[in-house]
Amino acid sequence: MKRASTESSKATASGERFVDALRVDGNAAAGILSEVFVQDLTGARARCRGCGTTRDVGALLVYAHGMGTVVRCPGCDNVMLRIAGTPTHVWLDASGATSIMITRRID
Amino acid sequence: MNRVDTPQRIVWRLATVVDVVPETARTRTIVFDVPEWPGHRAGQHVDVRLTSADGYQAERSYSIASPPEDSRLALTVEKLEDGEVSPYLSDDLRAGDQIELRGPIGGYFVWDVSLPGPLLLVAGGSGIVPLMAMLRHRDVALERAGALARHQVPTRLLYSSRKWDEVIYRDELARLAEKDATVEVTHTLTREQSPEWTGFRRRIDRAMLEQVAWPASERPRVFVCGPTPLVESVAGTLVDLGHEPERVKTERFGPTGGSA
Numbered sequence: 001m002k003r004a005s006t007e008s009s010k011a012t013a014s015g016e017r018f019v020d021a022l023r024v025d026g027n028a029a030a031g032i033l034s035e036v037f038v039q040d041l042t043g044a045r046a047r048c049r050g051c052g053t054t055r056d057v058g059a060l061l062v063y064a065h066g067m068g069t070v071v072r073c074p075g076c077d078n079v080m081l082r083i084a085g086t087p088t089h090v091w092l093d094a095s096g097a098t099s100i101m102i103t104r105r106i107d
Numbered sequence: 108m109n110r111v112d113t114p115q116r117i118v119w120r121l122a123t124v125v126d127v128v129p130e131t132a133r134t135r136t137i138v139f140d141v142p143e144w145p146g147h148r149a150g151q152h153v154d155v156r157l158t159s160a161d162g163y164q165a166e167r168s169y170s171i172a173s174p175p176e177d178s179r180l181a182l183t184v185e186k187l188e189d190g191e192v193s194p195y196l197s198d199d200l201r202a203g204d205q206i207e208l209r210g211p212i213g214g215y216f217v218w219d220v221s222l223p224g225p226l227l228l229v230a231g232g233s234g235i236v237p238l239m240a241m242l243r244h245r246d247v248a249l250e251r252a253g254a255l256a257r258h259q260v261p262t263r264l265l266y267s268s269r270k271w272d273e274v275i276y277r278d279e280l281a282r283l284a285e286k287d288a289t290v291e292v293t294h295t296l297t298r299e300q301s302p303e304w305t306g307f308r309r310r311i312d313r314a315m316l317e318q319v320a321w322p323a324s325e326r327p328r329v330f331v332c333g334p335t336p337l338v339e340s341v342a343g344t345l346v347d348l349g350h351e352p353e354r355v356k357t358e359r360f361g362p363t364g365g366s367a
Contacts, residue, residue: 021334021361021362025358025359028168028359031209038116040212058214058216058356059353
């Protein structure tokens, strides 16, 4: 998990190292995801279609830029979520995640 | 029968600046009044949205610096030289001004005193902000608690900054550590140190973590926040040292996460 991301940050190409530095956590996608999901998603568990590993959404790797937000599995780098926002729409492709489990908050 | 809590949608709210407090040469804390603020947990952040006269909007995320116990919301903002939003927040915003914000956001990178066990906080530059919310919450929540309660959540902060006068919340951290024996603060200055400085003089590395952090067998809860390269290096090293990956929570600020 963390091992994969630290290995890629030691890449020799300086271009790759720049992209690595842009990487952030699942928290960074929480804002736009709050327009799709009512529950905060960073504490939810998501299963990767690429490698089958289940993790907290907060622990996934996020690459955000003007075109949108890409959420990747830290283990196998598979794209799990893609999110894009325009003034009139929020677009979500969650096909890279086989399931998302959210814990109900119970009083 | 248990009642299922109905989650609240996070909505954009108009927040009014009530105070601006300089912290260091490049950072300041902005205190907001946010009507009907639903409350938050230490570690969460807000999204701030600025709209210019021609309708152009810019959004940025800022960690909440104030503890949940405060009625007002405080954000500590670092001015980035070529930033789009931070110069406005750092230089121009003043009491009475209003901005849009939404939150609180994030249920992953959060801590409160009900979570027992040792707490290890590692910060690089402005990464100290959400960790300071945790420390402030801890201080307020344990204020009237006895020594036993404090010893149940022993806390260590390892804080990397470039120089001493860039250390955010410097005096408050010193006061916290001084009055509470269960809080330890360790600084490392990576770029410039006075000759009298007896602390660490380099970036956080494995040897420093071995010296400062609890051993993995103590199973501390760990929160690492700051520029992405620092966060990944520290998190990776802690996992190499045996800490469980799910107990090492990270908040990467990206490449411009400030000093260290």
